Amino acid sequence: MVPLLFYAACAVASAGLLLLLMAKAGTGEHGRAKRVAASLIGLAGIAWILVLIVQAIPVPDNSLGQLGLILLCSFISIAAAVRVITHHRPVFCALYFVLVVLSGAATFVLLSAEFVAFALVIVYAGAILITYLFVLMLAQQTPADLNGSDAVNYDSIPREPASAVIAGFVLVAVLGGAVFGADRSPARATIDQARAIEGAWYDLAWMPRTLTEQARRVDPTVIAIVPEANGHLLRVQPDHSALVRVQHSDGRPASTITLPPSLLPDNTSRVGMALVTRFPVSLELAGVILLMAMLGAVVLARRTVESTTTTASRESNA
C-alpha cells in the first residue's frame, strides 16, 4: 500500500521537474508563471514523499528536533539539486551545487559523521568546485557568440527532457521503494550498538598512549596501563564501560579502574583507525589513483600547450 502511494508521490515530483525543464524555453511573464507552477508541483511531490516516509515509520518523541533538522537539510539539498539541473547559467549551477554540498555536510553532522562532513566541505566546496569555476571561466562564451546563431542556446534548451525524467523516475521509485522494505528491528539495533562500542574500545586499545591519557582523566595518578593475563589492555563491560588495570605514581599496588563510555574515541579517531587498520591497501590504492590522475592531467595539459605553440609558430611564420 505504502509503496503505491510512494510511486504516486514520485510521479508528481517528476511531473513537476519535467514541466520545469520544458518551461525554461518560454520567457517573459507567461514563462515565469509556468515556472512557478511547475516548481509548486515539484515541491508538493517532494513534500509528499517525505511525509510518507515519516508516517510509515514511528518516530520517538525525543528525536523530533533532529528529525526536523534532517528534513530541513534534505529539503534544501533537493531544491538546490533541482536548480543545478534546471538553471540556464553554468556559474549559478556550480554555486547551487555548493549549496547541495553544504546541506549534505549538515546532514552528515546530524548523522554523526563529523570528519567526513568537514572533509566534504573542504574537498568538494573548497577544491573541486573552484576547479569547475576556473574551467567555466576558461571556456566562457563571449557575448558576441551568445547573440549569434542557434547553437548558443544549448544551456537553456534541455535534450530529451521527457525520457530523462522517466529514467530518473524509475530509478528513484525502485531505490526509494527499498526504504519501506528495510528491516530495522530494535533488537538488531541493540546488537549493532554493543558491537560498535566494543569495537571502539578496542580501537582505543590500539593506541596505548591515548588510552593512558583517558585513564588519567578518571584517576590523575595513573602512570601506565598493565595488560591483562590474556594480553588485552582492557575488558569491555555489558554496561558499555571498560575496565583497565593501571599502575599508580604514588606507589599503590596496581588496581583496576572503570572507564565510562564518555571516554570512547571520537569520530575522527575511529575513521583514522579504520583507515590504517582495516583498509590499508585501499588507502595505498587511493594514493595510486590520485597519482595517475595527476599524471593524466599533466599529459592532457602538455598536449594543449604543444598545439597552441605550434599554431602560434605557424602564424608567426606566415
Next chain:
Amino acid sequence: MNDALSSAFTIIAPAQISIALAVSAILFGLGLIGFLCRRNMIIMFLCTELMFQGAALAMVAFARMRMDVSGQVFVIFILTVAAAEAALALGLVVLLYRRRETLNSEVWSELGES
C-alpha cells in the same frame, strides 16, 4: 564524570535513516536526469558529482545505522575518486573546447577525426 554515551553510539530513530536514504536516491536520480538532459559538458560532469553526493549520503546513512565507520571510510575514497575524476574530466573538457570553441556536447555526437 559524565556517563552518557556520545551521540554517535545512541540508537538512531529509523525515520532519520529512511529520510537520508530517500534523499540520497533523489539526489542520484536528479544527477542522472541532469546528465541525460543538459547539453553543457561542464554541467554534465557537475551532475556526476551530484550522483557521487547521493552515493556518499547513502554510505553515511548506513554507517550511522550500523554504527560502523566503514561507510565513512568509503566516503573518503569516493572523495578521492571524485577529485581524480574532476581533474581529468575538466582537462578533457578544456581540450575539447579548444577544438570546437563550444561546450555543447551535441557537437561531439559523431565520433571521428575532425
